[in-house]
Amino acid sequence: MKPCVGRIANAGRMAGSPVLKIMLLLLLSLSCFFNAHADAGAASDSDTVLPTDYPGLLAALPQADFSTRQQIVARLVELKPPHGRELLAAWLDNKLQSRQSDGKLFLVETQDDVLSLTDPLTLQAAGTGKSEDFEQVRNNNALRKTLKVAIAEYDLADPAPRVRIAAVKQMRRDLDEDTVAALRQHLIVEKDRGVQHQVEVALALGDLSDADAAKRLAAVKALEGETAPDVYNALLPLARDTSADPDTAVRTAALAAVQHIETWRGFYEALETLFFGLSLGSVLVLASIGLAITFGVMGVINMAHGELMMLGAYTAYVMQLLLPHNTGAAVLLAIPAAFAVSGLAGIAIERSVVRFLYGRPLETLLATFGVSLVLQQLVRSVFSPLNRSVASPSWMSGLWQINDLFSLTCNRVYILGFSLLVFALLRLVLNRTSLGLKVRAVAQNRGMAKAMGVRTERIDALTFGLGSGIAGVAGVALSQLTNVGPNLGQSYIIDTFMVVVFGGVGSLWGTLISGMGLGVVNKLLEPYAGAVMAKILVLLFLILFIQRKPRGLFPQKGRAAEGM
């Protein structure tokens, strides 16, 4: 079976006319058919002659041993009967069963011991049956591999280029003469440039083991510029191991190609580290930006900030309990709800505790710490001390595959975008609304603002509520990354204060830049120092930095800057 295929297929590729192509195809299948007989006889000691038609093959399948089943799959691929793909896919999924009474094959769906049957020839429903009357057509690892390739060969005829590319990539993983031949055939009829390219890569991969050194060299040249992992794995032995290929030119070319891939890999790894850093940074920014208001603008050391985030996260959890079947809507609705819940909690804290303590920042620290303990215990009493998980909507989960070497996790991309959005909105509120104007006025000169008719007490409450509400929104984002529990907020408290102080108390831009910067630095250090050491080093750096510049990166004037 083996040697004839490549040759004839090559001839087929050279011959352009459709008529010739069909004739060659017929010739190909015939010659392979005879060879298949020889192979089957040699491999399995069974003298059964395989039928040549689809129904016949199906009838032979249940009794066949594994090596004969391999032959049957090969025949099916050559014949490509209608509905053959469904048969192969069902077989791969262990959903192909034979009736014990007459040995007839069915595609089955099992539900509570009852099988709903489908005729593989017509794909029509064929009634139901009991599971004990049927026997599964088993497969082994080798057969599963063959089945996957066979399904991929069917998929080559799919109208969608995406499916065809996936099929080519599937076939590429396990190239042999048959698949190479099938791919060469396919290249003739393929119109889509992207699919053509993938097929060419696959054929070049196949040519890497060709006996002709010139062909191998051409294949390596053709693969240059490709970055897919399987290409890399195929080229690596040629480049690194001098005994892998006798030809020096091939080895040199392979080395160049491998180095090219490695350069790109390094680049994308750096890009990935940057992304992880920005992702961590975006979480820090989200968590800190509310504190930049309460601490930065108002000068209140709000130790309950983490707990206000926790309230937001629990709001997301409750929203999901209310809308169990629509996680997407639950998450989106949780954002305004969390803003309201945490914002109102913040106003309550300001009115009942913080307003007695203005001008005594160290005492706001102690009192709000007390508030944080009460809130934690409250959540423990209401929701139990156990951690809860909030499901992510489907559009937030999964990978965003940008190319062979680079992919991003969707939820992190969303949260990065979300943090920037929250930042932009907050800037807009502070700089473009009447509330923002009053907030800034009170922060800069309370007495003067009061003289101008600003109701400073009201503004204090609203500012605190705004910062707290943003903490709640941050909590919704956190609920998409980690479990929601009573201690959720506590773990962020030191990080958030460090971000705000590093950025410069009272400066929103400072908070954004310091949050992102600290996230990136943390992730850059991690590969060298380990996660915990990286964190320790960042903390030490911050301690030293605050000694040098106690007012942070972007020092600002205001109530906070004067009071402390």
Added chain:
Amino acid sequence: MNLVQTRAAIPGRLLFGGDVGHRVFYGVLLALAVLVPLLNLAVPEGSALHLSTYTVTLMGKYLSYALLAIAVDLVWGYCGILSLGHTAFFALGGYAMGMYLMRQIGARGVYADPLLPDFMVFLNWKELPWYWHGFNHFALAMPLVVLAPGLLALVFGWFAFRSRVTGVYLSIITQALTYALLLAFFRNEMGFGGNNGLTDFKELLGFDLHHDATRVGLFLATVAALALGYAACRTITASRFGRVVLAIRDAESRTRFIGYRVESYKLWLFVFSAVLAGVAGALYVPQVGIINPSEFAPINSIEVVIWVAVGGRNTLYGAALGAVLVNFAKTWFTAAMPEVWLYALGLLFIVVTVFLPQGIVGFLRQRLGAAS
């Protein structure tokens, strides 16, 4: 003004007015030092007056907390430095003591290694790290109880005070310091037992730690340390040095302009306070029987600050009173109704800071002062 208040005013003035408060403090310590050993060792176990060893140890723990609270009050109440990292010094002193106790276990550990503590055998370490050498000698280990926190405070304070980091910023970086140490001590590679810390201690200076008499001895040592530490703080605050420190608290810039080197005053006060905290940690560890990284947790430092605030800062004995009262309440609540404890502690924080800024001692002084 009614009669009851007038009557109360006389012992009240004796207690809290003038110089009397600290005499009461010494008196209480002396009474404890006499009564506790007597009631534990001399009174038979069946008697109603018998004090269980568990209670003795618990009181010893409270008193080591009281020493820590005094250390915090010294810098916060007298100099306005709100350190949220004092448990770092406490824990470092504790670890120094813990390392000594660990080496005393010798071959009696689970793995019976004569040299290596159990956790090192478990981690498959082959030899003792260099910084563990010498800890088998009490005379070499004890200086480290003082030196480890003292040096950390010296280096940290030197940087912080020289660059004039004050107020909230100082509080936040002390918190970051203790958090960094918490993370560092969690690492197994540090060689301090990682997550589990140091435990399973057997004996101290040859005395069995599980023996009643040893427990009483530790209690007496704690009382003595508390008395000495308190006396030292009194001496410092009453001295010329102490008056400069008060001036720094009330008007830092003015004190500087008059010509005092503000940062050195702050630095030495801070270092002394850290040393006291280290000693408190070293007394705490053999009584509690374990030291692990959670002692570094920033929340613990904040809790110490609240003890001081509850008792009344700027009085020293008020800090000790607050430490004992809050911890007694904690022990009682966590046993009787654990779910209420955090509510109670949280409300205590709020009520004390909003309504009792001078703490219990300040409140009593005010009431009794008003009454007379």
